[in-house]
Amino acid sequence: MSNNRPGPEIADSFDLGLVHRPRRNRKSEWARRLVRENVLTTNDLIWPMFVAAGDNLRTPVASMPGVDRQSVDQIVRSAVEAAELGIPAIALFPYTDNALKDAEGSEALNPDNLVCQAARAIKKEVPDVGVIIDAALDPYTSHGHDGVIADGRILNDETVARLVRQSVIQAEAGADVIAPSDMMDGRVGAIRDGLDAAGFQDVQIMSYAAKYASAFYGPFRDAVGSGALLVGDKRTYQMDPANGDEALREVALDVEEGADMIMVKPGMPYLDVLHRVKKEFGMPTFAYQVSGEYAMIEGAARNGWLDGDKAMLESLLAFKRAGADGVLTYFAPRVARKLRGAG
Ligand SMILES: NCc1[nH]cc(CCC(=O)O)c1CC(=O)O
Numbered sequence: 001m002s003n004n005r006p007g008p009e010i011a012d013s014f015d016l017g018l019v020h021r022p023r024r025n026r027k028s029e030w031a032r033r034l035v036r037e038n039v040l041t042t043n044d045l046i047w048p049m050f051v052a053a054g055d056n057l058r059t060p061v062a063s064m065p066g067v068d069r070q071s072v073d074q075i076v077r078s079a080v081e082a083a084e085l086g087i088p089a090i091a092l093f094p095y096t097d098n099a100l101k102d103a104e105g106s107e108a109l110n111p112d113n114l115v116c117q118a119a120r121a122i123k124k125e126v127p128d129v130g131v132i133i134d135a136a137l138d139p140y141t142s143h144g145h146d147g148v149i150a151d152g153r154i155l156n157d158e159t160v161a162r163l164v165r166q167s168v169i170q171a172e173a174g175a176d177v178i179a180p181s182d183m184m185d186g187r188v189g190a191i192r193d194g195l196d197a198a199g200f201q202d203v204q205i206m207s208y209a210a211k212y213a214s215a216f217y218g219p220f221r222d223a224v225g226s227g228a229l230l231v232g233d234k235r236t237y238q239m240d241p242a243n244g245d246e247a248l249r250e251v252a253l254d255v256e257e258g259a260d261m262i263m264v265k266p267g268m269p270y271l272d273v274l275h276r277v278k279k280e281f282g283m284p285t286f287a288y289q290v291s292g293e294y295a296m297i298e299g300a301a302r303n304g305w306l307d308g309d310k311a312m313l314e315s316l317l318a319f320k321r322a323g324a325d326g327v328l329t330y331f332a333p334r335v336a337r338k339l340r341g342a343g
């Protein structure tokens with residue numbers, strides 16, 4: 001040292017007298033594996049897909065790099081891929097031509113609409129892959145809202161009546177699970193009654209029970225073509241991001257009304273809600289890693305700012321740690337390949 005002032009003595013090592021050294025259990029890969037508390041498996045994955053009109057068509061969604069809208073024949077191929085990869089279920093969302101949209105979302109009630117066509121085709125080709133279809137009007141309405149509107153208000157009960165019909169039509173097309181994503185009050189019970197009355201006692205309901213009015217749905221709205229149309233926002237039906245206790249009350253109602261599975265959405269910004277919901281109800285509980293979360297990770301990865309594979313796996317494992325039984329994620333096929341060791 002050029003400094004000639006006497007400095008403090010720094011010992012090379014000293015005895016801290018530690019009883020507990022948590023690092024012992026992290027000292028090698030085998031030790032880390034031995035004490036690992038949570039694990040992500042292919043059984044945890046639900047793969048959301050966008051169905052579009054046409055034949056042999058795949059159109060990239062600009063704000064979701066790596067995700068395409070697919071025509072029905074391509075969706076069937078992806079469903080086959082899901083089966084081969086061991087992904088238990090897929091979720092279908094339609095990209096509806098603007099010409100088919102109206103204020104009431106009538107196309108939702110067309111038994112030959114895109115999601116119904118896709119469900120029928122998938123069930124014919126790969127019956128063992130679970131098919132989940134949203135019950136909500138927003139991909140079909142000219143204003144982009146999940147319900148019917150009068151005097152600028154989203155009407156609850158009138159919307160629920162339509163969701164019941166939509167659910168039955170989707171079940172007739174082969175949907176194994178109906179996933180109400182609209183956040184109208186009372187829709188789970190009404191859909192349950194409607195499905196039962198139509199003979200679909202075994203069709204499950206996965207309720208978007210605690211769904212927040214979130215900025216993270218932006219890319220999805222591009223993908224289904226509702227973003228540019230949306231008038232205003234969804235804060236009169238989707239939840240206020242400031243609220244946690246309210247999520248428990250929303251979930252309690254959906255469980256009471258007969259939901260078989262519940263969902264918290266978005267995912268990563270709401271891990272606390274996910275954890276509380278799983279703890280409180282012990283229900284099969286799912287997280288939706290939404291389009292904006294996917295875009296953040298994938299966008300950063302493609303810019304070289306993040307290790308994409310590592311961020312993907314870490315983000316999904318976090319859902320398991322927080323209590324999720326499964327995750328809807330656009331990463332599903334990539335994770336499944338990774339978990340299988342095929343990169
Ligand atoms: N009600 C439709 C619906 N179903 C799933 C999502 C979002 C999924 C995603 O962002 O990946 C939305 C959008 C919304 O409520 O505006």
Ligand SMILES: [Mg+2]
Pocket residue numbers: 183184185186209250253254
């Ligand atoms: Mg509710």
